[in-house]
Amino acid sequence: MIKNMYKSSKRSFPVYDSLRQAIIEQALKPGVKLPEDSIGETFGVSRTIVRNALVRLDAEGLVDIQPNRGASVAEPTIEEAYDIFEMRQCLEREVMQRLCRMDPKPIVKALKAHLAEERSALGKDSTRSIRLAGEFHILLAELTGSQILANYVNEIVSRCSLILARFAQAHSAECGVEEHAEIISAIAEGDAEKAIGQMHSHLHGVQDRALLNPDDDRAENVAEILSRYRTNETD
């Protein structure tokens, strides 16, 4: 649970963490500018602090800093989105493989506790629900005991949230809680094949819901967008 995080500065951590939460909860949408002054004001700290937080987030791929032009929430392209999801498949497959080599007892116990939380938040608090769904995957990674694997999964789950914010409409892409339950069962049974397969299709489902309809992709050509609205004059 204790992460490798941010020993560098007591005061910049809250800024970092708030921004991070806001981005992955989609309160700050991709492309939004993040001026150092105003952020500093809202937190009552100087730009120095904010700057550190932004540099960190840039390193994690959640914000994009451009020279002399400041920071804004990252806007992953559709290609990057596929790339990130593919990497996520790789990392989470590793997680499942490692977990299935371990004693399932304590693992399943921890997972079930988390699942209960997920279920209790299900219809009530959408934001909390989304956050818990992400944290399920992070918990899995942490249970492997590998610090570095947990860090990578943590990072990539965040970036996937960002992708959802960019490409998925509404919250169609919420993690299925019952899929999580099935994954837990597979681990409990000690069936590595099944667990890995289930995780794979779970992630594939999330990806599909996120990326199947890239209508609102701002990266596509203006002409192309307009062509959809043009009445067919020559016909």
Next chain:
Amino acid sequence: MIKNMYKSSKRSFPVYDSLRQAIIEQALKPGVKLPEDSIGETFGVSRTIVRNALVRLDAEGLVDIQPNRGASVAEPTIEEAYDIFEMRQCLEREVMQRLCRMDPKPIVKALKAHLAEERSALGKDSTRSIRLAGEFHILLAELTGSQILANYVNEIVSRCSLILARFAQAHSAECGVEEHAEIISAIAEGDAEKAIGQMHSHLHGVQDRALLNPDDDRAENVAEILSRYRTNETD
């Protein structure tokens, strides 16, 4: 080839890069203090710049920043070392899997060009030789076309260099150039199984050379170290 790197500041990049090189080439050994003042002086920049570079390196796990106590080159524990190598196995297995699904022609060509460089530097320039050996693995990752996979491999190869600096004696842990050659052959033949296996044992070899003899592990007890130097009085 174009990395996700450091758009944040024109001037802090050279500092970042020099420190990084110095650390992975083992010129700056684990545990060495990195005071902001003196570094700033040598580069002719202010502490502000240096600080940014150090924060970045901290995020990458190459330096360790402790509150009010400044930065020093990271000292991975033996447990972290095993953790990192295991992660590296996972990432590079993924690299091989992806490469073997692609057209081998251009890949093999690029790799052979690199191999030629490695061979030419072999007995001559030890530092260059080590650097090229690391870059071979990074090149492999880049050839997959996955930005994020390449970034992760890049980061983890750096951290492995740091581990070598910490635990391996002398340069016994140099990558075997001929093992690289065999990996290229396996890719050229399109034999995924073989390529993956060869990569696995190659990395395992590096790890063994690095970690088999953790004599000089500073983490061990002072008493234990001294006991080796104590003449056996009671006998």
Next chain:
DNA sequence: TCTCCCCGGTTTGGATACAAAATCACTCGA
């Protein structure tokens, strides 16, 4: 002699100041 405490020097944490770059708004001209 050993230990503890105090003090000066050094280093970091963070805010601020100032210059350079970019952005915005407005005017002028076609």
Next chain:
DNA sequence: TCGAGTGATTTTGTATCCAAACCGGGGAGA
């Protein structure tokens, strides 16, 4: 009406400054 040019305003990049934390040494007391 539209677009280019220009000055004002905002925002970033970096150096510097001050306060607080840490480190090392020397002296007082046991």
